[in-house]
């Protein structure tokens with residue numbers, strides 16, 4: 028496919044996404060019907076689509092027109108890149124149709140603030156409240172593609188050994204200050220899952236800040252650890268890599284944990300997966316982690332559709348769920364144990380405010396530590412709080 032044909036394909040897929048289809052489904056549907064597209068074409072089209080989703084508001088402004096369409100977004104994207112518009116919108120072969128006079132005359136610079144930072148307008152005050160003067164800089168980072176990070180599994184080798192093994196298979200990486208075990212992939216990211224280092228459990232894919240959060244957890248002395256919102260088990264596996272504790276993983280949606288036993292086996296980790304119902308048969312835990320469901324606002328570079336799907340109502344619902352999750356999880360903490368609350372959100376309402384709400388509801392608990400990881404540190408945005416009984 029020519030570069031212009033890739034732009035046309037991205038516009039077509041974006042129209043499907045704007046019509047309500049999830050991004051991954053729209054991309055898969057297009058790939059199935061486009062057997063002529065090679066792996067490089069598919070990767071390039073995917074990059075266009077995700078970049079347009081990250082920068083939807085600013086590209087729509089640059090693209091112009093009354094309605095946001097795949098074509099207007101890709102026109103905005105090409106303007107943002109300073110591309111040769113006549114060369115792309117040539118109408119030749121599979122290139123997009125030539126630009127109309129209106130399209131040529133349309134488009135404007137995005138307004139500073141929410142639009143230029145590609146954030147929903149309604150959310151901007153909350154971001155400013157949480158991030159102060161850094162709001163524009165942090166939010167703007169969400170307009171960029173996330174780096175790919177690996178976590179080295181110390182059970183199977185050192186960071187240097189992992190780097191060497193990966194390099195032999197064409198994956199170049201470098202250490203990252205967010206975590207001792209984190210490697211940032213600088214070349215060959217698409218090959219990671221095919222490497223022996225991955226298949227043999229020497230490395231896992233995990234965001235560097237997600238690793239930093241687990242490094243920060245005061246797990247010393249804990250014999251029994253519960254991952255209360257385990258999902259795919261990323262945190263459980265990172266805990267297993269740094270603790271000898273018995274680890275139990277649970278989640279309200281057990282199907283989310285379906286790959287965890289296989290991932291644990293690959294990593295040489297022992298993790299017991301259980302349903303919330305069966306958790307009552309377990310003794311209390313020395314440490315309970317709630318990696319709570321949240322807006323995901325700290326990880327919107329990875330899941331950009333999330334920022335346009337979030338509504339004020341949904342955010343309120345999420346905050347209530349977070350307080351409920353903390354309350355339920357707290358019943359599984361032993362008398363002298365600790366409870367951790369983690370989100371990948373940048374918003375105060377999901378972080379500091381939830382801490383305050385939980386303390387008000389459960390006055391026997393008090394927050395003893397809080398930490399924030401900002402996207403400017405290189406990884407996703409995260410928040411963590413530790414509670415102990417008074």
Ligand SMILES: C[S@@+](CC[C@H](N)C(=O)[O-])C[C@H]1O[C@@H](n2cnc3c(N)ncnc32)[C@H](O)[C@@H]1O
Pocket residue numbers: 255256257258259260261262263277278279280283318319320321348352
């Ligand atoms: C942020 S994700 C967890 C990610 C995971 N810890 C990881 O590192 O890969 C939040 C998880 O909380 C789960 N969840 C939502 N409500 C819950 C509840 N009331 N009790 C337990 N888990 C819940 C969701 O199903 C989801 O898997």
